Amino acid sequence: MTTQPRQSRQPGPTGPQLPPVPATHRAPIRVVLVDDHAVIRAGLGQLLAGTEDIEVVGEADGGAAALVVVRREQPDVVLMDLQMPGMDGVAATRRIVQEGLGADVLVLTSYSDSERIVAAIDAGAVGYLLKDADPDDVLQGIRAVSRGESPIHPKAARTLLGHRASGPPVQLTSRETEILKLVKDGLANKQIARRLDISERTVKAHLTSAFSRIGVSDRTQAALWAERHGL
Template sequence: MTTPRPTVRVVLVDDHALVRHGLAQLLDGADDIEVVGQAADGEAAMAVLAETRPDVVVMDLQMPGVDGVTATRRVVADHPGTQVLVLTSYSDAERIVAALDAGAVGYLLKDADPDDVIEGVRAVSRGESPIHPRAARSLLTARRSSPTPLELTPRETEVLSLVRAGMANKQIARRLGISERTVKSHLTSTFARIGVQDRTQAAVWAERHGVGDRPIS
């Protein structure tokens, strides 16, 4: 007898009612996902989150009033137990980096296969970081053609240095005085920027590029 998966509680944030309705039908069709709230913009989303306390927010980026990047930053600050999965039409590097820097832990595009959206919600609830292949390619292209805007931040450099040193997320969080969720967010952004898929590749990249050659004080 298999143990049923815990239900993932989801809030949808998108300014198009038709999109929200379609997503709600799609996600509610999964036996382990429940849509517990919807909002048409970032400001309304904060009120819905305060009432529902979801596990995952599926966040659009381009919305009137409070946009998705600003809303993501507020979700991360005010609801540390909630993960943000961006679902948008935009695949340009600037928006992707802005969303990941704000604290989103996943980035999917609206032309993704429906099953990929469902699995993306499950993945972020497990602490994973799904990124649409076209979005990842966009980041890689931008990094090659214009590396300066996509340089690692000081905090990302610190986290990557500790990954190179073999530390787990919990150890990194304790060392830097931040939450494990923040560590995961930094790693998601860093992996996308440097074009790697996992911690081993990131550690190799860090060694090749001299990240972590000097110990963090």
């Protein structure tokens, strides 16, 4: 998918210059696909090609290759598989976050066990979808990530809830606690970043980790949890 630059109309030989045509579309969400199966990448590419607001700017068949593509293309979202030869999706996600490459990682995998879910979220992934999701859920997940949200597949969310319920009491970091308090107070990520003098991306990373720890999938649930637990 390509976008054409807006062109202003030039004055004619006898008439005045006309006003420019206003822009009607935002820039598309730039996505890199990471999966070791070419057929999966091809299917996802075909799905995303049918949209006007999402553009595939690169592909990779493993974690190490993903880092090269993400550094070069600087995408908005990385759609990341987990189980891959060599550097897996968790390790690649951690490197993308640690290097500050500016891309949000949305996991798309077949695995819904708590170990992989928690590992991916702790590495810095901002969302977790399963490959049995409807195609529209994948599209909406990418759009949600671009809006600063953290989409989690219902099955993965249930797994997280079960993991938290059977595990030790929730232990949040001081920063996660601080940010959850501000979410409860109704502040948006940008406002929280300004209040705490940190980047908006750092706020999102802390929120994703906190969501994983307390077993919720969105800000409303997080705010209710914070209220119930006296934050």
